[in-house]
Amino acid sequence: xxxxxxxxxxxxxxxxxxxxxxxxxxxxxxxxxxxxxxxxxxxxxxxxxxxxxxxxxxxxxxxxxxxxxxxxxxxxxxxxxxxxxxxxxxxxxxxxxxxxxxxxxxxxxxxxxxxxxxxxxxxxxxxxxxxxxxxxxxxxxx
Amino acid sequence: xxxxxxxxxxxxxxxxxxxxxxxxxxxxxxxxxxxxxxxxxxxxxxxxxxxxxxxxxxxxxxxxxxxxxxxxxxxxxxxxxxxxxxxxxxxxxxxxxxxxxxxxxxxxxxxxxxxxxxxxxxxxxxxxxxxxxxxxxxxxxxxxxxxxxxxxxxxxxxxxxxxxxxxxxxxxxxxxxxxxxxxxxxxxxxxxxxxxxxxxxxxxxxxxxxxxxxxxxxxxxxxxxxxxxxxxxxxxxxxx
Numbered sequence: 169x170x171x172x173x174x175x176x177x178x179x180x181x182x183x184x185x186x187x188x189x190x191x192x193x194x195x196x197x198x199x200x201x202x203x204x205x206x207x208x209x210x211x212x213x214x215x216x217x218x219x220x221x222x223x224x225x226x227x228x229x230x231x232x233x234x235x236x237x238x239x240x241x242x243x244x245x246x247x248x249x250x251x252x253x254x255x256x257x258x259x260x261x262x263x264x265x266x267x268x269x270x271x272x273x274x275x276x277x278x279x280x281x282x283x284x285x286x287x288x289x290x291x292x293x294x295x296x297x298x299x300x301x302x303x304x305x306x307x308x309x310x
Numbered sequence: 311x312x313x314x315x316x317x318x319x320x321x322x323x324x325x326x327x328x329x330x331x332x333x334x335x336x337x338x339x340x341x342x343x344x345x346x347x348x349x350x351x352x353x354x355x356x357x358x359x360x361x362x363x364x365x366x367x368x369x370x371x372x373x374x375x376x377x378x379x380x381x382x383x384x385x386x387x388x389x390x391x392x393x394x395x396x397x398x399x400x401x402x403x404x405x406x407x408x409x410x411x412x413x414x415x416x417x418x419x420x421x422x423x424x425x426x427x428x429x430x431x432x433x434x435x436x437x438x439x440x441x442x443x444x445x446x447x448x449x450x451x452x453x454x455x456x457x458x459x460x461x462x463x464x465x466x467x468x469x470x471x472x473x474x475x476x477x478x479x480x481x482x483x484x485x486x487x488x489x490x491x492x493x494x495x496x497x498x499x500x501x502x503x504x505x506x507x508x509x510x511x512x513x514x515x516x517x518x519x520x521x522x523x524x525x526x527x528x529x530x531x532x533x534x535x536x537x538x539x540x541x542x543x544x545x546x547x548x549x550x
């Protein structure tokens with residue numbers, strides 16, 4: 169099966185490979201996997217707390233070319249988006265952009281899952297810290 | 311066996327007589343039955359739907375049916391009978407091949423019990439079904455393998471990267487062994503509840519546990535294959 173030029177480009181020159189500090193409250197981490205090929209994908213977003221905009225995204229994927237390209241493309245798209253805009257990214261858009269064949273559609277699904285997992289992790293952290301702040305603030309007056 | 315429907319009737323195309331679904335030959339006219347409505351692989355081979363099958367018994371059933379269906383015996387029969395003998399021989403081969411392999415037997419059981427779809431068997435399932443700690447392990451192992459590759463590429467002595475690879479492989483080999491033990495224990499657990507009604511909670515529970523193990527298996531096998539590609543044989547039971 170031939171990969172599209174775009175897949176090959178992302179595979180050979182992956183964008184935003186690396187990792188962000190997992191413990192940072194403004195960083196959301198998503199770790200997902202597809203048992204089909206033993207693929208595992210880690211995708212992280214760093215949200216600017218003042219603007220609510222994702223100003224950095226990193227990924228590390230172990231898997232086939234399509235999985236790497238899907239997550240690489242996802243990190244490119246994530247930068248500059250708000251959290252809600254990020255959640256609107258659909259796997260079908262990735263399929264279209266990378267011209268993925270039907271047997272590789274699960275790779276794009278994985279990337280969408282990774283985005284959702286990262287955002288949900290970020291939101292969870294925000295709620296936790298907001299809760300902690302609220303508790304701290306509440307204490308003196310109580 | 312409660313899960314094997316015996317009430318379903320197959321109709322003989324030669325005489326129009328009815329026979330139970332597990333029959334291979336018409337009970338009225340003794341002609342070979344067209345393979346229309348048929349039982350699952352277990353029923354077809356005349357075996358209970360259990361995961362422990364004595365290899366000798368399976369082989370014996372296979373050989374006996376093989377002889378009965380053999381196309382050579384239908385050389386002078388009607389085209390319909392010749393066709394039926396071919397179809398039954400072919401289905402018998404599929405059944406034997408599947409049930410002979412202990413893990414394929416489990417996968418097949420999960421499919422006919424409706425808890426595993428063919429797509430899932432192939433691995434196309436949502437990552438939500440993969441336990442998060444397994445993902446963490448897979449990720450960590452892949453990172454270690456990257457370091458091994460980097461060592462190799464830098465021309466490091468064999469002993470050095472081999473040691474690192476050994477270190478990376480050890481938890482996966484342990485996992486594989488634990489996984490095999492889990493599967494064997496669950497297979498026995500299934501045999502104890504296989505006869506219960508289809509909606510019995512303990513029956514569903516064993517099936518769900520088996521399903522989780524089968525889905526993990528792709529990961530473990532893939533990791534072992536990756537380790538072996540890097541040049542380390544991870545000894546263990548041979549498996550097709």
